[in-house]
Structure formats: C-alpha cells, structure tokens
Amino acid sequence: MRLLAGINRTVVVSGGILLAVTLASMVLPWLSPNDFATQDLDQRLAEPAARAMHWFGTDNVGRDLLVRSMQGIRVTLLVAIVASLVSLVIGVAWGAVAGYVGGRVDAFMMRAVDGLYAVPFLFFVILLMVVFDNSFLLIFVAIGAINWLDMARIVRGQTLSLREREFVKAARLMGVSTSGIILRHIAPNLLGVVIVYLTLTIPQAILVESFLSFLGLGVQEPSTSLGSLVDDGMQYVGTASWLILFPAALLAIILMCFNFLGDGLRDQLDVRQQE
Numbered sequence: 001m002r003l004l005a006g007i008n009r010t011v012v013v014s015g016g017i018l019l020a021v022t023l024a025s026m027v028l029p030w031l032s033p034n035d036f037a038t039q040d041l042d043q044r045l046a047e048p049a050a051r052a053m054h055w056f057g058t059d060n061v062g063r064d065l066l067v068r069s070m071q072g073i074r075v076t077l078l079v080a081i082v083a084s085l086v087s088l089v090i091g092v093a094w095g096a097v098a099g100y101v102g103g104r105v106d107a108f109m110m111r112a113v114d115g116l117y118a119v120p121f122l123f124f125v126i127l128l129m130v131v132f133d134n135s136f137l138l139i140f141v142a143i144g145a146i147n148w149l150d151m152a153r154i155v156r157g158q159t160l161s162l163r164e165r166e167f168v169k170a171a172r173l174m175g176v177s178t179s180g181i182i183l184r185h186i187a188p189n190l191l192g193v194v195i196v197y198l199t200l201t202i203p204q205a206i207l208v209e210s211f212l213s214f215l216g217l218g219v220q221e222p223s224t225s226l227g228s229l230v231d232d233g234m235q236y237v238g239t240a241s242w243l244i245l246f247p248a249a250l251l252a253i254i255l256m257c258f259n260f261l262g263d264g265l266r267d268q269l270d271v272r273q274q275e
Contacts, residue, residue, distance in 0.1 A: 086143075
C-alpha cells in the first residue's frame with residue numbers, strides 16, 4: 001500500500017508502543033502466578049512489591065492489579081476495535097451509497113444523518129445498557145452506533161470526488177451495476193482515508209467505553225476494563241493511589257498512541273495526495 005510506504009517516525013513509535021502494550025496484556029497474565037479473579041483477603045490494598053509478585057499492588061479484595069490491568073487492556077481494546085469496525089461498516093456503506101447515487105437518495109440519507117446528530121446518543125446508550133442489563137455484546141453495538149455518523153460524512157465527501165473519475169465513468173459505460181462499482185472501484189480507493197479515520201475513531205470508542213464503565217454501566221465483575229479499574233481506584237485515591245495510577249496511566253498511553261498514530265497516518269496521506 002502506498003499509504004504505508006515511507007511511514008514517519010511518529011507512526012512507527014506509536015504503533016510499536018501499542019503492539020508492546022497489547023503483547024504485554026496477553027503474556028504477563030500467563031506468566032504471573034496470580035489470577036485476575038482470585039481474592040486474597042490477607043493481601044487487601046497491598047502496595048506494589050516485586051517480592052510478593054504484586055508489581056502493581058492489590059485491590060480492596062486482594063486481587064492482583066497487574067493481572068487485572070492486563071485484562072482491562074484486552075477488554076478495552078476489544079470493545080473499542082469491534083465497535084469501531086461496526087461504525088466502519090455502517091458508515092462506509094451509508095456514505096458510499098449516498099455519495100455515488102446522489103440526487104434525492106443522497107439528500108434523504110444525509111438529512112437522516114443530520115437528524116441523528118441531534119439525538120443525545122450518550123443518554124441513548126446509557127438507556128440501552130440499563131434496559132438490556134449491561135449486555136457485553138450491546139456495548140459493541142451501542143458505541144458503534146455513535147461513531148458511524150462522522151464516518152458516513154467523510155466517505156460521502158470522498159465518494160462525490162471519486163464518482164467523477166475516469167475509471168468510474170468507464171465502468172459505468174461498460175454496464176457495471178451500481179453495487180459493483182461501489183464494491184470494486186469506490187471502496188478500494190477509500191481505503192487510505194478509512195484507515196486513517198479508523199485510527200482516530202478507536203480512541204473515541206475507548207473513551208465512551210471507559211466513561212460507561214466509570215459510571216458502572218460497562219463491563220461487569222468479575223471481568224473488568226481500564227475504565228472500571230479507574231472507577232474502583234477513585235474510591236481509594238487518598239489511601240491506595242496505585243489503584244488509579246496504573247490503570248489511568250495505561251489508558252492515557254493507549255489513547256495518546258492511537259491519536260499519534262492517526263495524526264501520523266493522516267499526515268502521510270496528505271503527502272501522498274500532494275504528490
């Protein structure tokens with residue numbers, strides 16, 4: 001892919017850190033003698049100590065914070081990536097159809113997007129979580145339902161430009177169907193923009209998931225996410241600061257890396273388009 005040729009240092013460093021954090025979240029729990037759900041009431045609120053094999057300390061019921069933080073990373077990334085893929089599928093399909101077909105269809109579809117922008121989606125998501133008893137699958141769908149609107153707008157704008165290109169006009173003259181043109185000619189040429197925007201959408205999904213977990217409406221016990229761990233740590237911020245320090249630091253690192261990765265890829269795409 002031309003977008004990945006000559007990638008700048010920001011993309012490499014951010015991607016490397018994200019890869020290292022992801023691998024650590026998979027390997028460290030396997031190496032640790034502690035389990036994420038096992039409680040040791042004799043080790044409640046133990047300070048971080050290598051000798052006791054509690055590198056991040058323990059929580060209020062004696063569970064190892066390192067293992068729980070690693071699990072929180074996996075759950076947070078899973079929710080964010082799957083939710084972003086949901087928004088990707090809906091947004092790309094909606095925007096590509098609206099941009100290519102044009103006319104009244106485009107007007108109707110984009111007015112629907114404008115109308116949905118007026119809906120307080122965060123309250124809508126909270127309502128869904130309450131009604132459906134905090135379903136883990138619903139978290140994916142609910143967060144994905146928030147983020148697809150921006151994706152649809154961006155894809156529509158790119159499609160309006162692509163549909164006037166010579167290769168699209170040639171395909172139309174050859175009798176290729178509308179769905180065929182969108183799938184074979186429009187969608188592949190949207191790949192660069194979509195990848196860049198997807199890396200910027202994932203941090204939004206992480207923040208929404210963390211906020212829901214912070215409110216107690218996200219991932220439920222005994223599982224956990226970084227947002228849930230931050231929420232738990234807030235109760236002991238004055239007496240056991242490590243309970244919030246480590247999860248919050250990991251969450252900040254992941255968010256910054258995704259944002260730097262998206263900015264770097266966007267700069268790379270701008271350079272390629274100017275060539």
